[in-house]
Amino acid sequence: MAGRRKARFQERMLDPSGRSSRPALVQDHELRARLLRRSLLAAIVVLMTMLALAGRYWYLQVPKYQQYVSRSNDNRLRLHALPPSRGLIYDRQGVVLADNRPAYRLEIVPERIDRSMDELLQELAQRVRLNEATLKTFRQRLRAQPAFTPVVLRYDLNEQEVARLAVERFRLPGVEITPYLTRYYPFASLFTHVLGYVGRISAADQATLDRQNYRATNYIGKSGVEAYYEPQLHGRSGFQQVETNAAGRVVRVIRQQDAISGDNLHLSLDLQLQRSAALALGDRAGAVVAMLPASGELLVLYSAPSYDPNLFINGISSNDYQALLSNPLRPLFNRALQGGYEPGSTLKPFIALTALALQAVDADEVFVSTGEYRLPNSERSYRDWKRGGHGRVVLRDGIVQSVNTIFYELARRLGIDNLHDGLSQFGFGAPVGVDLHGEISGVLPSRAWKQARLGEVWFPGETVISGIGQGYNVVTPLQLVHATAMLAARAPVPTPQLRPASAQPPTPAEPASPAALLLNGQPVQPQHWQLVEQAMVDVVHSSTGTARAVASDQFIMAGKSGTAQVYSRVQGAELLETDQRELQDHALFIAYAPAGQSRGDRALARPAIAVAVVVEHGGGGSTAAAPVARAVIENWLQRP
Amino acid sequence: MMSRALEQSRGGRLPQRWWAQFRVxxxxxxxxxxxxxxxxxxxxxxxxxxxxxxxxxxxxxxxxxxxxxxxxxLHPRYLRIWSPWFYAGMLLLLGLVLVVGSGTGASRWLDLGVLRFQPAESSKLAVPMMLAWTLSRLQLPPGLFSVLPALLLLLLPCALIAVQPDLGTAIMIAGSGLLVLFFSGIAWRYMLAAALTGVAAVPVVWSLLHEYQRNRVRTFLDPxxxxxxxxxxxxxxxxxxxxxxxxxxxxxxxxxxxxxxxxxxxxxxxxxxxxxxxxxxxxxxxxxxxxxxxxxxxxxxxxxxxxxxxxxxxxxxxxxxxxxxxxxxxxxxxxxxxxxxxxxxxxxxxxxxxxxxxxxxxxxxxxxxxxxx
Known part of the structure; x- marks a missing residue:
């Protein structure tokens, strides 16, 4: 220790400059050695540290390599689903009934906005229409989605809105205008009840659909054809593997599998015919269904009143929806499929055929109509519509003049179960199986039905009124047209379809010859078909026919009117004389053409058409409903 | 040999002479x-x-x-002579930058019109120079009483930089000063004492940190x-x-x-x-x-x-x-x-x-x- 001090002293003494302002040259060997040791120590520290750092990088880059590579790939690679474009829907002439229209939606990426969401929304509200409901659904979506994904604020911006936003986009970061395809129904309310509409995918839809395939899809068929043919119309979604930067912007596409567009649907519907039906029905509530008996192709399926399906696509406003709900005519109700009506006299041709087949009646058996009918041992009388009765009449007159007493008697002779079995052969009492959801089955009463449904025994009087299509009987317009088509074809007909087999790829199988309609296990006799057809032709074309007013000299049309009671009349009471619309009877009419002598007439060169019309509270079937049927048939047969 | 070189420098051609002296x-x-x-x-x-x-x-x-x-x-003697002046000038600029400095979030830059200048940058050189100058004038290896003024000379600019705030640079400059001390042959016991003081100072420094600086440390500990x-x-x-x-x-x-x-x-x-x-x-x-x-x-x-x-x-x-x-x-x-x-x-x-x-x-x-x- 002392030596070291002495050395230091010596160092200072030895300082050649002798001035303390100049540092000592390193001449002290001990100090030199000490400083050299420090340098050596530093060198060792340098080497060790570098080794440690190299080790650290090795640790990240070699043992942890896989982990970081996958993280780096997760960073940059994204799978974008590509929405398929929805199949279009055409009518039989190739007119587009449901189209895809390019539109723009307004989206906000919450992460990228440069002000508070409220400020931004206020700002945007000055440029685009934003109502309370829109903002409410936006806030719901905002909560449900991560902040880096675009949240839709408004769908279907109009041109001015797009222009206004496009100009100011640079100063509104996080606001995006995205093009997309939206559904568009060019004929608005004309096809609503048959085509249905698409709408935003709801939570309920989410539960049932194939999430993978709907990843990028905005709309799903909610009703009608759009819902029934959803799998065909939707197509397969594709995907795109893209490389994105940290901001989420796509830098390049790595691989892509294109979406497969949905199938275009060519429906059997006919725009002109549908339009003529709607026109003929006017502002009355009701339904018109028309089909080709030979193929089962539905030409018209119209329910009135209707509504504009375009309102529903991007979410209907609650005002619009309330208006639809509170409309007493119930526009949302699809009468063609779900409207259950008492068939009334329209059931008579079918009952006649059943009675003939079961030999419960002869073609020339004479009935005396007194305007009143009583069951044996019963006080209760059942009335004819014509006071005093029709006099001496045969079965054919029963159809032409709609003589109730004949059918009271036939029903009695057949019994309710035979009546049920016969009519069920015409498709009553069960859904016809059209390619739409929600069809009801109606009611074709029988003892078993009443026991099961009401837990009551059948009364003979109920059989009597069933003979004129009253009582428990409920049919839909679709069932009526289906049954009418059988009259026209004189055989069972293919199930009424909007997208018939003929529109699908042809199958090599030989088309089977039409099977005969069996009643009571026996094919219906040609003369029985002939009798009923002649009677129905006379309904329109004879001087005594109930629908003679709609006869055309251009074609022969077979028809039958019916009146469904809305308020059952008290026995013996006067006919309700009222102007009150809602108390008026429903008017029904079934028809087909060409019929009679013109059947098979090549000159017409048009296939036969069957039509069923219901006009709610229209009054008499022949006055209210028959003209509608005629308008449709005329349009079909007399088309150039 | 020396005298011949001087002779040559007087009478010979200058460019060649300059080139001849250039060595790195x-x-x-x-x-x-x-x-x-x-x-x-x-x-x-x-x-x-x-x-x-x-x-x-x-x-x-x-x-x-x-x-x-x-x-x-440049001959090292100039560096030595300039060291105190360089250091003083740097302190002045560091003081100035706190008053009129610019920068986002922290004032680190001096805008001289033609160029923007970060005074902290100059202290990376000035501080080690000043410390080396000071220590070299004292007895080596330095005793306790020569370490203290050196530390003071070190802490002053570090503090000025830390309040800009630029903690990273302050630490780096403190490090460079400590390195000078290390290479002065300072006794290990002083270094041990300094290390212990440093550890003890951690809570104090933590309390002085800005929130964003604390967050950086927190994030580092658990990214x-x-x-x-x-x-x-x-x-x-x-x-x-x-x-x-x-x-x-x-x-x-x-x-x-x-x-x-x-x-x-x-x-x-x-x-x-x-x-x-x-x-x-x-x-x-x-x-x-x-x-x-x-x-x-x-x-x-x-x-x-x-x-x-x-x-x-x-x-x-x-x-x-x-x-x-x-x-x-x-x-x-x-x-x-x-x-x-x-x-x-x-x-x-x-x-x-x-x-x-x-x-x-x-x-x-x-x-x-x-x-x-």
């Missing part, structure tokens, strides 16, 4: 040039092949080389706690490094840097770009280069003619090394994110020029070593 250490120069080459390569890739940016860096490298070579020819916010830089940087593997994704092929996941890929995180594109081999090569330069620098400094030269030279080269360690450790997630660029490679002018000046001083000290051997 080739190894160190080569190392620096290699670093610059690596820097250009990495910046070109990290900046999305931005040529304008590359030219700017090229010009900065040119200026840096000019400063380095000029200083290398996954806030992966999209504060933790982002560390996670993305480590991802870039790790996904490089043995030999990397290839030059210009780094996805982390090119797709903007990596923050500031051409400045502070350029090592991550190198690691991603050239893999561990690239990293090892860079570390080898840095180690080589540092060891060469230590060797040169150890031959300094006097204690001032040795202390200053060793401290400067170790500071350079210190920067390398802090930056590479930060990029690989070993240290919190502090704004320390990778020496001579990161894009940016002032850091490169300061470092080059340091190398220039080192070369000058080495050039004029032979007086006693």
């Amino acid at each position: 250490d080739g190894w160190l120069l080569a190392g620096v040039l290699l670093l610059m080459a690596a820097g250009l390569l990495a910046i070109y890739s990290a900046s999305e092949q931005n040529l304008a940016l590359l030219y700017r860096q090229l010009i900065r490298y040119g200026i840096a080389l000019l400063v380095m070579l000029t200083l290398s020819q 996954e706690s806030d992966p999209l916010g504060q933790g982002w830089n560390i996670i993305q940087s480590m991802t870039a490094v790790g996904s490089g593997g043995w030999h990397g994704k290839g030059w210009l092929q780094g996805t982390q840097s090119h797709l903007e996941f990596l923050p500031e890929p051409h400045t502070d995180f350029i090592m991550a770009v190198i690691a991603e594109e050239f893999g561990w081999f690239g990293v090892a090569l860079m570390l080898l280069l840095y180690a080589g330069i540092t060891l060469r620098g230590l060797y040169l400094a150890a031959q300094g003619r006097d204690s001032f030269a040795r202390m200053l030279g060793s401290a400067l080269i170790m500071t350079f090394f210190f920067y390398v360690v802090v930056n590479t450790a930060m990029v690989s997630g070993l240290l919190p994110v502090v704004g320390v660029p990778l020496p001579m490679v990161s894009y940016g002018g002032s850091s490169a020029v300061t470092l080059a000046a340091g190398f220039g001083i080192l070369l000058s000290l080495y050039k004029h070593r032979k007086i006693w051997s």
